[in-house]
Amino acid sequence: MKDKNYFLRKAQENFPELNYTVLTPDISEFTASSGDSVILDLGNHAVGHFSFSFDNVEKFIDAPVRLIIRFGEDMREISDDISQYNGNVSKTWLQEEILNLDYPQKTEMPRRYACRYIKITVECTNFPIKIFDFKFTASTSADISALAPSDTKDSLLNKIDCVATNTLKECMQTFFEDGPKRDRRLWIGDLRLEALTNYYTFKNLEIVKRCLYLFAAGEYNNLGFLPSYVFETPYYNSGAAHITDYALLYVVTVCDYYEHTADIVVVNDLLQICKSQLDSFEAILDENLIVTMHDGWFSFIDWCPGLEKLTALQGVYLYTLERFSELLKAIGDEDFKKYSSLLSQVRSACKKHLYDKNAKAFINDLDKKQFSVHSQIWMILGGVISGEEAKKLLIFSLDNENAKQPVTPYMRHYVTEAMLKLGMKDNAVQYLKNLWGGMIDLGADTFWEAYVPDNPDFSPYDDRKGNSLCHAWSCTPSYFIRKYGL
Amino acid sequence: MKDKNYFLRKAQENFPELNYTVLTPDISEFTASSGDSVILDLGNHAVGHFSFSFDNVEKFIDAPVRLIIRFGEDMREISDDISQYNGNVSKTWLQEEILNLDYPQKTEMPRRYACRYIKITVECTNFPIKIFDFKFTASTSADISALAPSDTKDSLLNKIDCVATNTLKECMQTFFEDGPKRDRRLWIGDLRLEALTNYYTFKNLEIVKRCLYLFAAGEYNNLGFLPSYVFETPYYNSGAAHITDYALLYVVTVCDYYEHTADIVVVNDLLQICKSQLDSFEAILDENLIVTMHDGWFSFIDWCPGLEKLTALQGVYLYTLERFSELLKAIGDEDFKKYSSLLSQVRSACKKHLYDKNAKAFINDLDKKQFSVHSQIWMILGGVISGEEAKKLLIFSLDNENAKQPVTPYMRHYVTEAMLKLGMKDNAVQYLKNLWGGMIDLGADTFWEAYVPDNPDFSPYDDRKGNSLCHAWSCTPSYFIRKYGL
Numbered sequence: 003m004k005d006k007n008y009f010l011r012k013a014q015e016n017f018p019e020l021n022y023t024v025l026t027p028d029i030s031e032f033t034a035s036s037g038d039s040v041i042l043d044l045g046n047h048a049v050g051h052f053s054f055s056f057d058n059v060e061k062f063i064d065a066p067v068r069l070i071i072r073f074g075e076d077m078r079e080i081s082d083d084i085s086q087y088n089g090n091v092s093k094t095w096l097q098e099e100i101l102n103l104d105y106p107q108k109t110e111m112p113r114r115y116a117c118r119y120i121k122i123t124v125e126c127t128n129f130p131i132k133i134f135d136f137k138f139t140a141s142t143s144a145d146i147s148a149l150a151p152s153d154t155k156d157s158l159l160n161k162i163d164c165v166a167t168n169t170l171k172e173c174m175q176t177f178f179e180d181g182p183k184r185d186r187r188l189w190i191g192d193l194r195l196e197a198l199t200n201y202y203t204f205k206n207l208e209i210v211k212r213c214l215y216l217f218a219a220g221e222y223n224n225l226g227f228l229p230s231y232v233f234e235t236p237y238y239n240s241g242a243a244h245i246t247d248y249a250l251l252y253v254v255t256v257c258d259y260y261e262h263t264a265d266i267v268v269v270n271d272l273l274q275i276c277k278s279q280l281d282s283f284e285a286i287l288d289e290n291l292i293v294t295m296h297d298g299w300f301s302f303i304d305w306c307p308g309l310e311k312l313t314a315l316q317g318v319y320l321y322t323l324e325r326f327s328e329l330l331k332a333i334g335d336e337d338f339k340k341y342s343s344l345l346s347q348v349r350s351a352c353k354k355h356l357y358d359k360n361a362k363a364f365i366n367d368l369d370k371k372q373f374s375v376h377s378q379i380w381m382i383l384g385g386v387i388s389g390e391e392a393k394k395l396l397i398f399s400l401d402n403e404n405a406k407q408p409v410t411p412y413m414r415h416y417v418t419e420a421m422l423k424l425g426m427k428d429n430a431v432q433y434l435k436n437l438w439g440g441m442i443d444l445g446a447d448t449f450w451e452a453y454v455p456d457n458p459d460f461s462p463y464d465d466r467k468g469n470s471l472c473h474a475w476s477c478t479p480s481y482f483i484r485k486y487g488l
Numbered sequence: 489m490k491d492k493n494y495f496l497r498k499a500q501e502n503f504p505e506l507n508y509t510v511l512t513p514d515i516s517e518f519t520a521s522s523g524d525s526v527i528l529d530l531g532n533h534a535v536g537h538f539s540f541s542f543d544n545v546e547k548f549i550d551a552p553v554r555l556i557i558r559f560g561e562d563m564r565e566i567s568d569d570i571s572q573y574n575g576n577v578s579k580t581w582l583q584e585e586i587l588n589l590d591y592p593q594k595t596e597m598p599r600r601y602a603c604r605y606i607k608i609t610v611e612c613t614n615f616p617i618k619i620f621d622f623k624f625t626a627s628t629s630a631d632i633s634a635l636a637p638s639d640t641k642d643s644l645l646n647k648i649d650c651v652a653t654n655t656l657k658e659c660m661q662t663f664f665e666d667g668p669k670r671d672r673r674l675w676i677g678d679l680r681l682e683a684l685t686n687y688y689t690f691k692n693l694e695i696v697k698r699c700l701y702l703f704a705a706g707e708y709n710n711l712g713f714l715p716s717y718v719f720e721t722p723y724y725n726s727g728a729a730h731i732t733d734y735a736l737l738y739v740v741t742v743c744d745y746y747e748h749t750a751d752i753v754v755v756n757d758l759l760q761i762c763k764s765q766l767d768s769f770e771a772i773l774d775e776n777l778i779v780t781m782h783d784g785w786f787s788f789i790d791w792c793p794g795l796e797k798l799t800a801l802q803g804v805y806l807y808t809l810e811r812f813s814e815l816l817k818a819i820g821d822e823d824f825k826k827y828s829s830l831l832s833q834v835r836s837a838c839k840k841h842l843y844d845k846n847a848k849a850f851i852n853d854l855d856k857k858q859f860s861v862h863s864q865i866w867m868i869l870g871g872v873i874s875g876e877e878a879k880k881l882l883i884f885s886l887d888n889e890n891a892k893q894p895v896t897p898y899m900r901h902y903v904t905e906a907m908l909k910l911g912m913k914d915n916a917v918q919y920l921k922n923l924w925g926g927m928i929d930l931g932a933d934t935f936w937e938a939y940v941p942d943n944p945d946f947s948p949y950d951d952r953k954g955n956s957l958c959h960a961w962s963c964t965p966s967y968f969i970r971k972y973g974l
Contacts, residue, residue, distance in 0.1 A: 058725075061728060062719060062725050062727070062728070064578075064671075065577065065578030065581060065670075065671075066578065066580035066581065067580065068579075068580050092550075092551030092552065092612060092613075092614055093554075093612060094551050094553065094554050094588055094612050095551060095552065099586075100585075102580055102585065102599065104599055104672075104721070105719070105721045105722050106722050106723075107722055113588065113590055114590075126578060126579060126580050128578055185550075185551075186590075233548060233591070235590070236591050236592050236593055237592075239544075239548050241548070242547060242548070
């Protein structure tokens, strides 16, 4: 097995080139006294660095000037009262700076922001000032010129595709970020969906490879699971979280990569890690081959409040076993038999132990017999049921008010995938239009981290102001539209 | 007469070299969670730029960190509640920044600060951080190695001399600043006293020359008076104020410069400007040769609240006429006769029109018959009275509770000068010990802009927090101690 330095070197070799574009907002200059403010509009979401100049108008300012500069991914973030923030992610994610400037100068703000709107408030000046020369230097590692338009004839799907590719573009920086406002890091769950969409849009294979190696270099936890996220700035640091469904989806991401590249070198580099993830997962199964509670791991699945996750997680395991067995078979690795055999056994176990005949749905005793869309979708994706039975269950759960429903485009990706797996193309199109189109109706330039149609203030963090409005895991409509010719 | 470009070029030719010293505070590192703070002590007042690093302790910070960094010239500025600021100079002079830092990094703060103490408050971090590598890069154009110790045998005078030279050193940057915290500009009133003290301490003649040329390049007002201050950053800008006593003292500063350098080139460059200042002043005299109210000018004299200034201003005029006549005579300029003659006439006029025989003091009807130390001192310095009569008047006014008293070391410089002119050496020593020594008793590392012994919260700006605690015009004890061998 290769070591950490090898993986970091490979990640570095695949460092993507960032493309920079200088954007100018709708307003070119602004004359202001104390208390005046202006809102600049870049016309679209952008990720990058802001600079401006200011000067005296007639009289010399005579004392330092204080400006408050707010960056908003949408207009609500511009008008929010951020002193009233009650979220459980840090208030430092809210994008606002207070600048004291001694004299007329060009100011290049050092931090990177994610925004469409920029509000400048002149908090204090002795004499009027002119603020001008607004420049936002946007960055992305996506190559826009490589992006063909989608073939869809449906105008709403076309709009959705445009916003989805925009979302992916904004998240493609030196690696696939989850969100350029927050958390600005590489998470496995986002990586898998970004990579998938990237194969059908920007086709930047280098960045996928790089991200796979970045995880390979991470610190595993005591159960052998990969870290769920990594940082690179200012130095490589693998995250403290070890989410089991993410560890499994790393393996799926390697399978996807091979499917789209046939790059056997990368697969060989990562094969042992993939096997170790499945083996670590096997170790947390009970005697019935059902995943059971255990210290030291947790799962994500979705941000749905109160969601019980064991059944869904079991489905992610099956989904991964199937994909990995196929990969092993394709590359001639004899272990494929072992994993294929395990796949069959675990599928049978799920049918036997997780299907509740009374409820006519997948329910796990350990999950407090909770009925959720998530459990049904992952059992379908795990191949435990299929055909008409699966279709009925899928529709029944989505229409059922008592069922726990997805709240993130991340989980909705897998709902859509299940629909397409079952041949429910019309349902998938309608689902995309309702759930991603709904964000467009609300003015989205990029797709959001979380979206609940009847609750625009929904937040996984107890305060909407902490939400990311440009989130990688929401970019997959382009994958579906382009791959399935929707 | 030379033009503006010539004067600016001469100013540029005499740009002083800044000497940098990297200071490290008493504390070298600090581990902190949200809400923790530390106060660093540089051991003495310093002017310059602060840098520091921070890093994770165990866990990655996981979100940007917010720090509040406060710079204080003394400890009160560190503990002040600056949200309760009611001063009439801008609140932006209060030295505090809020920094959001995305990840562990070295931060070099871009602004220059004047401080001894630095308080760092960790306003928000998800996990404990370590802050370290504190560096304060102090600057001055004073050459410390050129400074000989004073010859005084008196330990308090020696202390006063040390604090005074420290004050001057801190204000010597690319020009003679009034105060490095506020206003950070070149004022004539400060320049004259800094230049005087500099001849006896750091002996940097280049910077004096430079400052004289900077004023020469300024825009005169409609009455022909020089601007009272200039800025240089980011481009040359002469101030909107045209203070008549400062315009006159510019002439005195040129006289002082010639006295200490015999540099006839500079004097020839500035001679016409000096004459024009005296001629402009002559134009605002009434038929009795007494300065009268007129639109378009005002005078400073001192920050004493409610002070009437015409009599004192008249004394500044006499003082200037005397010094300038001497200069003209020394360089063989025939105009010396004109100014000498004017000096005699105006002196006689003052005796006749400003001396109140009942009050036995100088009082101007236009000054609402106000009795002030200021009027007496400037009449003495203007040579209107002398000898025992003058000594009595000086002591009487300083001891008189009904007399307006000086509140700034600036005005107290001229009180001390009057004492020494009258041979009152013991009084001068006692005065220095009381008025400058009093600041040392209160912990001053540098002398303050304003000081009223029985009112430590006195401020010319309605709020002590706006005061400068390192102010150029307070540095002259070193001049007196060294020139007069006190």
